Amino acid sequence: MSPRPLQFLRRGQRVTLHDVPPDRTLLEVLREDLHCSGTKEGCGEGDCGACTVVIGERVPDAAGADQLRYKAINSCIRLAHSIDGMALWTVEDLTQDPHLHLPAGKDLHPTQEALLQCHGTQCGFCTPGFVMSMFGMYQNHACGAQLDRQGAQEALSGNLCRCTGYRPILDAAQHMASLPPATVDAPAVLQKLELLALENQAPQTDSTYKRPTSLRELLQLRADHPKAQVVAGCTDVGLWVTKQHQRFAMVLDVTGAAELQAITHTEGQLRIGAAATLEQAFTSLQTHWPQLHSFAARFAGLPVRNSGTLGGNVANGSPIGDSMPLLIALNAQVVLASVRGERSLPLEQLYTGYRQNVIASDELVVRIDVPLPTLVAGTTQHLRAYKVSKRQDDDISAVCLVVHLQVEQGMVTHASIGAGGVAATPARARHTEAALLGQPWTEATAHNAGRALQAEFSPISDMRASGDYRKHLLGSLVQRFWLESQGQAGASLQDIRVEVTV
Known part of the structure; x- marks a missing residue:
């Protein structure tokens, strides 16, 4: 058996590639097979975002009509065959796609123009990835008009830059909505994707990528x-x-x-x-x-x-x-x-x-x-999910703890706790749940639950945290949960807003 031909839409034209191995990545196909060097290879593990591209999928809307769904993805860890039948945009396509109409008299897409005007690039290695993440944002948020600062920061959390300090990049993400708009001829793209889908309905009996x-x-x-x-x-x-x-x-x-x-x-x-x-x-x-x-x-x-x-x-x-x-x-x-x-x-x-x-x-x-x-009269539900990692964004947890309590007339009537990073598997803290059930929801109960949680697990030490640190975290997070359940402000860094003056 051999892989079936890989077909996708790019720059308004069908791209057909033969004999692409089933485990070949999209980045390898772009850089080595199609010689598109604009998409960069950085970390090779989906962390830095330099390889970001945007795919367009044909999906039904609420009324059943086809629409284009745009998604920024990491091409370094995405298998090439997974985009079969989709549309693809790379940083090199924003000025070359006949279905992407730039503002009159402009030779740059608003995402590129915004980065240029806001001085959002220095060495330039990460820039193609930021451009494509911003392009995805632009298409999914009414030409970027619906993005506030926090939304822009969340949407760009998968892109790293070592030069600019991010402020000018975030400025650009917000500025692009104020520039003359660029539009994608979605009906034309959808029509070509539909034709591609109709031609690819043959069974995959002889393919190594199914x-x-x-x-x-x-x-x-x-x-x-x-x-x-x-x-x-x-x-x-x-x-x-x-x-x-x-x-x-x-x-x-x-x-x-x-x-x-x-x-x-x-x-x-x-x-x-x-x-x-x-x-x-x-x-x-x-x-x-x-x-x-x-x-x-x-x-x-x-x-x-x-x-x-x-x-x-x-x-x-x-x-x-x-x-x-x-x-x-x-x-x-x-x-x-x-x-x-x-x-x-x-x-x-x-x-x-x-x-x-x-x-x-x-x-x-x-x-x-x-x-x-389920909302029951007289009961209060508390749910908090905590992720502790070395880096605030785009990082793997040292400890993940999720606590879900139901309190009725001051007594804990339901407790379910999930924990990660503290055992060989994701775990349920059954002993701690039992220690909470039927108890008054007080600071003393929360303190006892924290101690029970620390005793329930024996986490290991590794590159992300020591076992002792992880165990200490378990108790601290339960205390934080108690404070948040009482409405105390400042219990979390998320509650703190730093005013920025220029």
């Missing part, structure tokens, strides 16, 4: 090829390619199955398909728990959240993954499926050891079910 469009076909392929490497957004598997130089004879991409992309509300549950991106999943979760916004923004930079999937994060099972402690605290169930049928289990029961789980060789994670909050 991206089926239905769950039924996906599960059958999983049963037929149990040794194929399963991928979704490749924010982790991509590092196996770029850093560990692993090679895969066959890849099974789950992101094409429509059922796995769906997010629905059914029977008091939020059902999140395993192929829903982290950005889509957290947006849905924030609809019911708005206090999760800061945690979601710090989970990873936007290009990573645009590619990575909730199901992939759960199946990966890293003990320092951030979504699992949250889902455990929300009492989520993970749904596994195969050609034999479905089964559901509490998320914390999915893991048996470090990077080990109960998923059979013919099974896949297909959905995560999260019970929706």
Whole structure:
């Protein structure tokens, strides 16, 4: 078998590439096959953003009509075949795409013009990535007009710069909305993407990169090829390619199955398909728990959240993954499926050891079910998610702790706590939950819960933190949770606003 031809839309034209290996990255294809050197290779692991490009997908809107969805992604860890049937823009395309109409008399896109006018570049190595992240923002926020300073900073958190100090770049992100607008001829792009999709409906029986469009076909392929490497957004598997130089004879991409992309509300549950991106999943979760916004923004930079999937994060099972402690605290169930049928289990029961789980060789994670909050008269619900890392943005946690309490008439009637970075697997703090249930919600109870949490886990020391520091953090975070539950201001750095004067 050999890979099927890779086809995507660029500069208004179809690009067809033959014999692209299933484990070849999009950045390699751009720089080495298409000789597009504008997209830079920096870290090779989705951290710096120098390789950022924007993809356009054909998705239905609320009325069922097709629309273009723009996503800035890291091309260094994205497998090339994953953009088959999509539109692609690189920094070199913003002035070369016939479907992208620049303002009259201008030879730069507003994102580029804004960076130029605001002096947002010095050495220039990171600039292409910033331009493309800003282009994604520009398309998704009414030519940038809906962006405030905080929104711009969150959208650019996946792009690093060692020269400018970020202020002029953030100035540019806000300034681009004031420039004459540039527009994408979306109907023309959608028409070409639809033609491309119609021509690519042939079965993938002889391909080494398989991206089926239905769950039924996906599960059958999983049963037929149990040794194929399963991928979704490749924010982790991509590092196996770029850093560990692993090679895969066959890849099974789950992101094409429509059922796995769906997010629905059914029977008091939020059902999140395993192929829903982290950005889509957290947006849905924030609809019911708005206090999760800061945690979601710090989970990873936007290009990573645009590619990575909730199901992939759960199946990966890293003990320092951030979504699992949250889902455990929300009492989520993970749904596994195969050609034999479905089964559901509490998320914390999915893991048996470090990077080990109960998923059979013919099974896949297909959905995560999260019970929706129920408002009961006389009760108060407290939910807080804490991520402690060396860097504020775009960094891996040393400790992640999520606490969910329900208090009725001053007594704790429900407690669920998820923790990451403190054991070989994402863990539920059952002993601490038991110590809280039925107790008055007082400072003394919070202090005892902090001590119980410290006693429940024996975290290891590694490059991110020592075991003693992690254990100390557990107690401190419970104390912080108590203060926040009492409405005390200044308990978190997020509450502190530094006034900037120029």
